[in-house]
Amino acid sequence: MREALWLLAALLAAYAAFEFLRALRLPREAAAGASGATPSGTGAQGPVAAVAEDQKRDDDDFLAYAPLPSPAAASAPASLAPDAPAPGASAALAEAEAAARFELELENSGLRQALQAQRDLVALQQTEIDRLVEDLTALREELDNQVSSVASSPEYSEAMVLAAQGLNAEMIAERCGITLAEAELVLALGRGGAGRP
Template sequence: MSPRQMLWILALLLLLLAGWQFLRALWLGRASAPQSGPASAAMADEAGGEGDDGDGFDYAPQPRPAVSAPLAPEPAAPAADVFRAELEVSHLRRELEAQQALIALQRTEIEALRAEAAGLRQQLEEAMLAQPSTSPEYSEALRFAEQGYTAEEIAARCGITVAEAGLVLSLARTGGTRP
């Protein structure tokens, strides 16, 4: 059997199932249509034959009002339910107060952290301003140059080349290290 034939058979089965469901709906609609008693007579009078063309099929059935007993007042809630509700409300209030206290504590901690961060930021800015304008590698060489050492002596003591020591000496003579 080819897949095409299987699809045709499946479509036919689905069509038969849909037809069966349609016939069942018609049959159930007719079985529930005849009502006995004064309620059905009142319904027929209210509808006035609307939606019924006389062939037994109701194209637009009118909604049928539900028959209900006269409304009785609801019984008062038992005392246990009221007590349980009040207990739950008081428990929720305590939880709310605890959460509010926790929020207040967190707010104070946040403010303290902000103040500490501002202080650290200010210290960092002050430290940046206080740093020397020369490289730390050459600060010792610069001190030796200010004390009057020669380029060869500075190079030997600081471990730099003679050319670098000469540059440090020229900086010290011109006063280029001071802002």
């Protein structure tokens, strides 16, 4: 069972690593596709502008893991604010918001996994508790059957009467001709029966 749990944990870790690497790769591919679509514009600006744009892209490369905002979400703030900041500042702000959103989604995913693990643990513990309650019920029934069989047995009826009178186990064993262990058992059953309603 433990080996199966370790295997499951390893599979989940591998899947999480795969999803993380895929999340890292997708924004870079989209950025490469966008830069490939505008090489003529950078050529018209000159080599200095192209080098500056490459430098800016390298500086922003640490945010490449973040999901890119949708075009509708990016255009909505620009249309609502007539005196919006420069396009470079709004792009940086959008990237920062996207990075924060990605962090929150990642944390939310981790919390969901932890919650599911707790739910699985609670379900397992509830199953164990139910099994223990069934075992306890069976043991109580067996004890009640043993008590009733000892109480109804003619060879122990005198011992039960002596136990009810308050004699100790040695005296019960001597008078009834039973072993000391049997006398102690009868004495314990007599005390248990007296404590019951």
